Amino acid sequence: MNNISDNLRGAIFMMLAMGGYVVNDALMKLTSDDIALAQGVFLRGLVASALLGAFAAYKGQLFHRASGAELRIILFRAFSEIAATYCYLSALFNMPLASLTAIMQSLPLAVTLAGALFLGEKVGWRRYLAILVGFGGVMIIIRPFGGGFNAFALWGVAAVGFVTLRDIMAAKIHHRTPSIFAALFTAVGVTLAAGVAAVFEPWQPVSTGNYALLGSAALFILVGYITSISAMRYGEIAFVSPFRYTVLVWALLIGIFVFNDYPDLWTMVGIGVIVGTGVFTFYREQQSQKAASGAAG
Numbered sequence: 001m002n003n004i005s006d007n008l009r010g011a012i013f014m015m016l017a018m019g020g021y022v023v024n025d026a027l028m029k030l031t032s033d034d035i036a037l038a039q040g041v042f043l044r045g046l047v048a049s050a051l052l053g054a055f056a057a058y059k060g061q062l063f064h065r066a067s068g069a070e071l072r073i074i075l076f077r078a079f080s081e082i083a084a085t086y087c088y089l090s091a092l093f094n095m096p097l098a099s100l101t102a103i104m105q106s107l108p109l110a111v112t113l114a115g116a117l118f119l120g121e122k123v124g125w126r127r128y129l130a131i132l133v134g135f136g137g138v139m140i141i142i143r144p145f146g147g148g149f150n151a152f153a154l155w156g157v158a159a160v161g162f163v164t165l166r167d168i169m170a171a172k173i174h175h176r177t178p179s180i181f182a183a184l185f186t187a188v189g190v191t192l193a194a195g196v197a198a199v200f201e202p203w204q205p206v207s208t209g210n211y212a213l214l215g216s217a218a219l220f221i222l223v224g225y226i227t228s229i230s231a232m233r234y235g236e237i238a239f240v241s242p243f244r245y246t247v248l249v250w251a252l253l254i255g256i257f258v259f260n261d262y263p264d265l266w267t268m269v270g271i272g273v274i275v276g277t278g279v280f281t282f283y284r285e286q287q288s289q290k291a292a293s294g295a296a297g
Contacts, residue, residue: 010235011243013227018247020224022101025092026254027217031210032093038197039204040214041085045191047218052184052225061178070173074182077169078189084162085190091155096261101251102141102271103156105244108278109134110164112285118168127284130277137273140266183225241282245275 031040056062091100109131115121116128142153173182206214231240248271255261263271 007235007239010231010233010240013231013234014240014243015246017224017228017231018244019250020220020222020227022097022247022250022254024217024220024224025097025101025251026258027213027220028089029092029097029259031213031217034210035204035206035214036198036201037086037089037093038194038201039206041089041194042191042198043206043211044214044218044221045187045194047215048221049184049187049191051218051222052180052187055222056178056180056184059178059180061180062184064178064181070177073169073172074177074185075189077166077173077182078186080162080166080169081186082190082193084159084166085194087155087159087162091152091159094152095150095156096255096263097259098248098251098255098261098263098271099141099150099153099267100156101247102267102274103138103153104160104163105248105271105274105278106134106138107160107163108244109274109281110160111167112281114164114168115171119171122288124284124288127281130281130284134274134277134281137270137277140270140273143266242279245278248275 028040028044035043053062088100088104091103112121112123112127113131116123138157142157143149170182231243234240252263255263
């Protein structure tokens with residue numbers, strides 16, 4: 001009974017995390033008509049970095065002595081996050097939220113493929129096929145040769161690539177390095193990079209309403225960070241992880257009721273293909289782990 005309760009708690013945390021991320025995206029998108037991309041990321045980053053730094057100090061993890069090799073990995077991870085943030089927000093400001101969110105759901109497929117290519121992880125033919133079909137779902141959403149093609153969707157695909165690179169770097173960080181230290185290092189790096197980029201853009205006056213939106217975005221992205229960690233701590237991965245796809249429900253509802261973006265039939269088909277292949281890939285991963293633990297036993 002306690003296990004079921006923990007799993008349900010983990011699922012609730014995961015759904016809250018996905019909601020936090022999407023609400024952050026929606027709030028940033030609402031500022032895009034008035035504030036340049038770099039300026040918005042910089043102002044949001046100031047608030048997010050300060051809050052994350054305060055949390056790290058509270059946990060006693062504000063400082064960490066890293067080796068030279070480890071520091072290079074953390075730096076490269078931060079660079080990947082900076083590139084991913086730029087690509088993602090460039091797409092977000094110029095295309096429907098639900099479509100971009102669906103493209104980002106190909107991330108587990110991309111990480112699985114990268115793990116096989118660069119980390120030597122074993123991937124069977126079924127999962128390779130699922131990856132191929134899943135990327136086909138992305139193509140259905142993008143429709144690069146159709147009349148409704150939005151070139152900014154390619155920025156979303158680039159964001160998937162950089163986030164995959166970020167996750168590969170995260171897998172190489174030594175276990176003794178506190179996660180919150182790496183997250184804070186990255187958040188500060190993104191903020192500083194946005195500050196430098198903002199120097200070369202016209203700085204727009206920020207209204208009280210936009211300050212409120214940016215501050216709220218910072219709070220919601222931290223909600224996403226914290227609740228996603230809590231989800232994995234409380235629930236079993238096999239039970240909790242599929243609830244990541246509730247992010248699409250949040251994105252569809254916010255897209256419709258806030259931005260008046262109604263996804264067309266082919267977008268919904270692409271979403272179904274990506275979710276289906278993602279769930280299948282995760283299922284096969286669990287089966288492989290069970291088989292490996294059975295053989296070891």
